Amino acid sequence: MNKPVTVDESLAREFGLTSEEYGRVLSIMGRTPSLTELGVFSVMWSEHCSYKSSRKWLRTLPTKAPWVIHGPGENAGVVDIGQGYAAIFKMESHNHPSFIEPYQGAATGVGGILRDVFTMGARPIANLNALRFGSPENPVTRRVIDGVVRGIGGYGNCVGVPTVGGEINFHPAYDGNPLVNAMTVGLARKDRIFLSAAAGVGNPVVYVGSRTGRDGIHGATMSSAEFDEDALSKRPTVQVGDPFIEKLLIEACLELMATDAIVAIQDMGAAGLTSSSVEMAGKGGVGIELDLDAVPQREPNMTAYEMMLSESQERMLMVLRPDRTDVARKIFEKWELDFAIIGHLTDTGHIVVKHKGQLEADIPLDPLAEQAPIYDRPATPPKAPAPLEGVHAPLSLDATLLKLVGSPDLASRAWVWNQYDSTVGGQTVRRPGAADAAIVKVEDTDIGLAITTDCTPRYCQADPKTGGAQAVAEAWRNLTATGARPLAVTDNLNFANPEKPEIMGQFVAAVEGMGEACSALDFPVVSGNVSLYNETRNPDGSTTAILPTPAIGALGVLDDVNKAVGLGMQPESEVVLIGETKGELGQTIWLREILGQEAGAPPPVDLAAEKRNGDFVRSAILDGTITACHDIADGGIMVAAAEMVMASGIGCELESPDSGIRPEAFWFGEDQARYLACVADGKALCERAQAAGVPARIIARSGGNDLILPSGVTISAARLKTAHEAFFPTLMGN
């Protein structure tokens, strides 16, 4: 960009601003902006940074509870977990970069979300990832999986944060637009939380971490644009992550945070130096002046525009107490990281950027934020799905079960999680696959954190509102099934082009469903991320939208982690089915895998029943009655029972339901708010449930090593496992 460019409306449009938005820039500036100024506006007003299409709806989500310390608005959400500790967590997407370069896209996604968490003073203690891939038959899918899984592992393993959970779905709707949502949970003392609002006119603005290169310029605007074949020519924006530097940055920042040097701190995420400096100064109601000559640079001859928009990874911006800069400098020198004072706070309320003696930008911060566009985009309410009728089972129960446990969405994910270090840190109480939520202990205490991510996109596609509520309910249920008390939610709302009313309609309905569920379950949203324009333009001009995917990341707490239960079948137990079964087959895995249909309405979500059943289960776990528990989700009761058998190798004999429901609907229906629980005395638990108004019945007795169906057909745990574990190694070739 060394040629002089003319800033005008057409350039603004190239940068992703509409004509109307450019008009607003002109009126704020009162003159034609410089190239750097236009760059600042374009990224700050991008969908990614401004939430212009979603903000109106995000505001409707419940965000408060007595245990919430910081809700949305900070780098990550903060909740009180007791004994003076806080958990800090958030989820973020790196969808577009992960399609262009799966390894680096996923790796830098992990790096970015880690920074959002440790920038608040937390040591990251767990990573999770929610992934959506295209059809397994599509050859591109393999390449994407391979790169994404290596990238997540490559980054997370190196920084030494255990990757303890996540989820994966496959659907052709993600063929050209996979979803990579990464979540980090960190731990801090609750009186040592660091925020991003700058304060103290004259205080130094300090840059630490890696040097700035020309990486990812316009990444924020790219992630706000729909994908077309040109995407591949936009490739030079690919950023490369350096997890080694990130590890040093974590240690150096935490060491500095133990002192009183920091006034404010903010990671440089999307739109790097621009968004971090604008947000810090804006939130603090001060001005900021930057001298780009002082910015550590990796490449020669970088322009102000390039430096302001670079998305080089592993960088942080801080405001320090002036008398503590030397303390800080020493710490960063010890960790061999760049440290530079690149500016100071002012009282002007402007961001002023200077480079090589030139004034490159001078923008008033208030209008930049306050006049940022907000859209109330037209939304067409989704059509109610036609009810499912007249389906019947073509296969025996045992053949159906073996097919289901080996199907892409239900098959073992061990191939994936075995590439993630899940034990580093020495606090992982339940590793992937051992319980419905991962459990990580808070070192030196008995506190356990339960963590999960959930979303069922096929439900959301059929009925976004129910799907949004179901995602929240399932996350809440997964935490509950370990014995944890669910505390709060982070989300990653992945949708297609919001300028299309039917897509906006999906978004609005899903948020509405989420909000209702969060309210009913006392489960506020404390942080999140929105990723729009997830669609692919096909060569014939048509577009393929992803399934609406409001991924939910959720956190719960166990005051005594020793009371946590896993999902492995226990010996000499009765297995109690908790919750009501009507045999809902609409949008089930059974329907899709066995009959090849995606049809009907998703199972209804009854939030009162959800709460009642869950509270009952939790209390029976915490008093030691329930010794293993598994929520019933994709695949229904029989798949849940099979998963319990596979987890411990201990078998069980299922009883004939005698329910008046057709067997396939009883065993494979996906009715919500249900659990399987191992107890010594099933009858006693059922009586207790009845008293609490919770439907419960004994469904099986454990023993041996086989799953015995009501028909008497016997499937060994080993045979189940063979069917369960084949999918990924076969797909990936090892």
Add this chain to the structure above:
Amino acid sequence: MKVRVTVMLKDGVLDPQGKAISHALQTLGFDGVQDVRVGKVIELDLPGAKAEEAQKKADAMARDLLANLVIEDYSVEVVE
């Protein structure tokens, strides 16, 4: 014919390995090292192929598999 395909990160793309090595060399007392870039070399044995053919083949292999053209450049060299 033996062919050597050398794959290096594109100019401007961050090379974390190169950076770390350059740093380590300094610590070891090797001064005067300005820039370090790390790449891969893949040696292919293509018996029976003539030089030109081998070059072409290796070029196709590099495009299809050996290099990640999003972030890497490659060069092909017939060795013997």
Add this chain to the structure above:
Amino acid sequence: MKVRVTVMLKDGVLDPQGKAISHALQTLGFDGVQDVRVGKVIELDLPGAKAEEAQKKADAMARDLLANLVIEDYSVEVVE
């Protein structure tokens, strides 16, 4: 001076990466590939150094750090 240090696994040390690439190339339909070996190339910029001096320096760096002589061989080449 620019110097290139090429580090390859010693003959006789199993090269799983080479094997995997050879396999992948076959799957992609490239036939006639007999043997694939994968190594590293480290490009060092030594401004001011003369060719001979650069060669010597790079040789020392390779011995000290860049190659592990238990499993690897290296070669040094002055490029420009």
Add this chain to the structure above:
Amino acid sequence: MKAAIIVFPGTNRERDMAIALKRVTGQAPRMIWHHETDLGDTDLVVLPGGFSYGDYLRCGAMAAHSPIMGAIKAFAQKGGHVLGVCNGFQILTETGLLPGALLRNANLRFLSQDCYLKVEAENTPFTHKWKKGDVFRTPLAHGDGNYTADIATLERLEGEGLVAFRYADAKGNVQADDAASNPNGSVNSIAGILSENKRICGMMPHPEDLVDPLMGGEDGLPLFQGLVEAVVR
């Protein structure tokens, strides 16, 4: 037993190791930054797991040149006890304190899973709590754990009883060409080796991550308990 854990830039299992050591000694081990040149008063030096220098170039290569390594070599020469786990093992081979090298895992993927180890050498400071042939479970987590050495070295290791642990199945069967029981493809299924004086041990798996029933078991504990006894004696 006084223990010291060496921390390199990128080390990430130092806290796990500290927990395990504290469990058997009742006292927190000292953390020593790699820039130090003096080990102070210690009975045991531990090089823990992680990604020193990002595992760039070769795992352990750059850490092997850290200032502290001089002191560690001197300590070893005087007969000090040194344990290197995972990245620590890689560093020990890179410095030449242990023979051989660790290559990329045979399947070229990072592996994080439980494995079974068969105890091969008895009556060493690291293994004397077990009997030869005992099998125990331990997590492993590495991308480069595929042990290799030239034939002469292998013959010496095997001949002098310097193979500490081998990868095995749950019943103790060792089969080097079986990816299920020898996941990273190590030659002779070697998971850990000893120096000639049996005071230095390097191993890839992480016994320090299995010392608490809450985390799934205590199978790794005997190694640390044994060290306490051996070193105090």
